[in-house]
Amino acid sequence: MSIETNRRPVPNSNERVSGFSELPSPADVVSELPAGDELQYRVGRARQEIRAVLDGVDPRLLVVVGPCSIHDPAAGLDYARRLADAAARHRGELLVVMRTYFEKPRTTVGWKGLVNDPGLDGGHDIAAGLRAARGFLRDVGKLGLPAATEFLEPISPQYLADLVSWGAIGARTTESQIHRQLASGLSMPVGFKNGTDGGLRVAVDACLAAAAPQAFLGIDEDGRASLVATSGNPDAHLILRGGAGGPNYSAADVAAAGSALAASGVNPRVVVDASHANSGKSHVRQAEVLTELASRIAGGERAIAGVMVESFLVPGAQRLDPGTTDPSRDLVYGQSVTDACLGWEATEVALAALAAAVRADRG
Ligand SMILES: O=C[C@H](O)[C@H](O)COP(=O)(O)O
Ligand SMILES: C=C(OP(=O)(O)O)C(=O)O
Secondary structure (H helix, E strand, O other), X not given: OEOOOOOOOOOOOOOOOOOOEOOOOHHHHHHHOOOOHHHHHHHHHHXXXXXXXXXXXXXXXXXXXXXXXXXXXXXXXXXXXXXHHHHHHOOOOEEEEEEOOOOOOOOOOOXXXXXXXXXXXXXOOHHHHHHHHHHHHHHHHHOOOOEEEEOOOOOOHHHHHHHOOEEEEOOOOOOOHHHHHHHHHOOOOEEEEOOOOOOOHHHHHHHHHHHOOOEEEEEOOOOOEEEEEOOOOOOEEEEEOOEOOEOOOOHHHHHHHHHHHHHOOOOOOEEEEOOHHHOOOOHHHHHHHHHHHHHHHHOOOOOEEEEEEEEOOEXXXXXXXXXXXXXXXXXXXXXXXXXXXXXXXXXHHHHHXXXXXXXXXXO
């Protein structure tokens, strides 16, 4: 909806803005799609369990696993049902949290996720995207699976975050003050990726900034522009995702990261992303990275609190060009439209190997 206004345009302003469209307020969307008491309780409990795993109090391994992006909620839910079964099977060893990623940071341009473009067609119906994402989070939560997401747009958490148990700030935004401030006010543990160049310092600094109280510009539940004051997030941690110089998941890399974190007073235990620059975005390589991580965990390496896995029903990835690709005809069901993912069978193998590794090491 474009807003009609009688106000005279401010001279020299908005010269390159082609339109404003009003969005529903967060309160409107939340009341249309409420969490409900049971799901609220589950989200709160999952956040506590994740904290306990990150702190090493709970001996399980955190496994953040799921599609690179949710583009087809039906296929995403099909995946979630299988993952919920696997999570229940391995619940003694693994704390499985599903990747439900709706906002994609792009290196240059491309489809920016379900919130930004739910029609996959360049239509940018963001109001529908927010509702689709919230509806999906509810469906996943009802299966008993905690949800993980990357927070990219600074105002979207007001619409979605009450249903999210673990958050990430991506490699392209870890250095951004806006995202560090945002993390300082988020209610769940938040992982910061190392920078795309492989730099760890930006992520350590991000954890420190997120742990501090912050004041910044945002919106409240009613969508009003607001000064947001936060108390700081004590559960910020590092995700090693590799970088321009290559992977950084070796035992030496993990130990060096732990020392850098400890020297700054940040949790030295890390989440290792088996995808992205740690696998050269190859799903085949991702499986090999997970095999190596499992054998190191079985051998007693305690500094790995969790792993991240990009996984969907069908292995690999397919191309999506919004406006050109016809989503109803051109796309393979259950295959990623962003980074290449492990297929479901390989995911089951990887989860079983990780669970066996935890059993071997941690009893
Ligand atoms: O995880 C997803 C991608 O790696 C990230 O969004 C960047 O994607 P791009 O380089 O294809 O734009
Ligand atoms: C975009 C992602 O990763 P990174 O920020 O590491 O590129 C992701 O995990 O989806």
